[in-house]
Amino acid sequence: MNVYIRLWNALLQLKMEIYTVVIQFGLGVVLFFIINWIGKHSYSIGYMSISVFAKVEEAPAFNFLIRVLTPTVYLIISASVLYALKLDKYVDQYYLVSLYYIIFRLSFNLLTGRGLLLNWYRQLLYWVSILVISYFAYTKLIISRENLLPDFTTLANELWIIILIFLFHVTNNVRFSSNGTIKRKEKYLITMVNRFKNKYGAIIDKKISNEHIKGLIYAILIIENFNRPRLARWIEYLRYFITGKPHTLGIMQYYTYTYISDSKSVKLGVQKINAAYKSSIADFKNGQKGKYFGEWALKNELASAYNTGSQYNEDVLEMWHEIMNKFYPNTNDVLLE
Structure with a gap:
């Protein structure tokens, strides 16, 4: 007992x-x-x-x-x-x-x-x-x-x-050197761009020839992946299968009524960005953008065309700038002729 x-x-x-x-x-x-x-x-x-x-x-x-x-x-x-x-x-x-x-x-x-x-x-x-x-x-x-x-x-x-x-x-008034931070961010940027080039470069290159637009696409990929990492995307897929309602799915967070993979989301995202770019260029050539419309205005327009929000716009533009400086510093392509 x-x-x-x-x-x-x-x-x-x-x-x-x-x-x-x-x-x-x-x-x-x-x-x-x-x-x-x-x-x-x-x-x-x-x-x-x-x-x-x-x-x-x-x-x-x-x-x-x-x-x-x-x-x-x-x-x-x-x-x-x-x-x-x-x-x-x-x-x-x-x-x-x-x-x-x-x-x-x-x-x-x-x-x-x-x-x-x-x-x-x-x-x-x-x-x-x-x-x-x-x-x-x-x-x-x-x-x-x-x-x-x-x-x-x-x-x-x-x-x-x-x-x-x-x-x-x-x-609290002491300021530390940002050299270490800069190196980590650069390493992260290089790692992510190379990773996405290896995985989705063929999809992007098939549709896009302008290196500025390629830089924009990789910028959006990095920002979307950072904001919605793989774990969060798995949860979104789970919610989609449970509710059957439209969701933003895939690494490029494309809004869809049907299931799409990461690769499919990149393909659709590239099409969306390319369509927005062509539309803006056509409007510019037709004189619908005004005489003060320039490259910076076009960049803002393209960044906002994919997703809304001022902070998102700023993040994409800053990342786009970093990618162009790091990966396409000597490009001969232009955004706006």
Whole structure:
């Protein structure tokens, strides 16, 4: 009988540990989306997210703090909620929430093909810092519900807060070299263009001879692939098969009522861009574009013709410019005669 009791208790303990892991992993995923949301709404104050373009890091201290300290603040707040709900058992080894967050973020970036854009040395610094601070916060503060309330009864605490705020503002004005970022973005650009040339070059070359339009097509391919990586496209295919409703499908995100593969989406996307280009040229030659219509206006028109949105337009134009400089610097083709 004692054996069965011990076995039953062991199973109950295992069940509780599984519940704890599931809940803490779920909290780690929630943390991932919270940090992304904060970053998305913090561009004006210097937050820097993953991008296909090289940008100067305007607020390094803010970026470091939002990535490293936000998980710890989240641990403290969420642990307080669990304590308030009498769910103390789920606070055991609570620093693991930060580990699960790191694992989920790393998996997301790798599965969405953004590994080439990451500064791995900096990411390692972030991860180690997050885990160390989270573990320290857990052992010194979170582990006991009585420790969670802050103590500001001494002048020393207030003084240190002032010092930390001062150091934050000082370090936030430091500017780091963007050379490493530029190299990573260039490597990503070269890798993606060569990859797409190998996979879809024959489709593109069959329909397009103008190297400017080829550059535009590769720019759209890169932007669409970045915005809708393979994992997201799989989900779109799943939604299409379940609902039967029209979706944007394939790597070139072509809006369709029927199933299309990546290659088919490229073929249809090329046709759409080529048709828009020919239409614009015809209107220009017929005098319907006005006397001030030039190459820049045509580029804007073509970028907007494929997809709407000012940010999308800017991204495509910038990527188009980078591709032309890198892959077609000596082209004799012209967009507008």
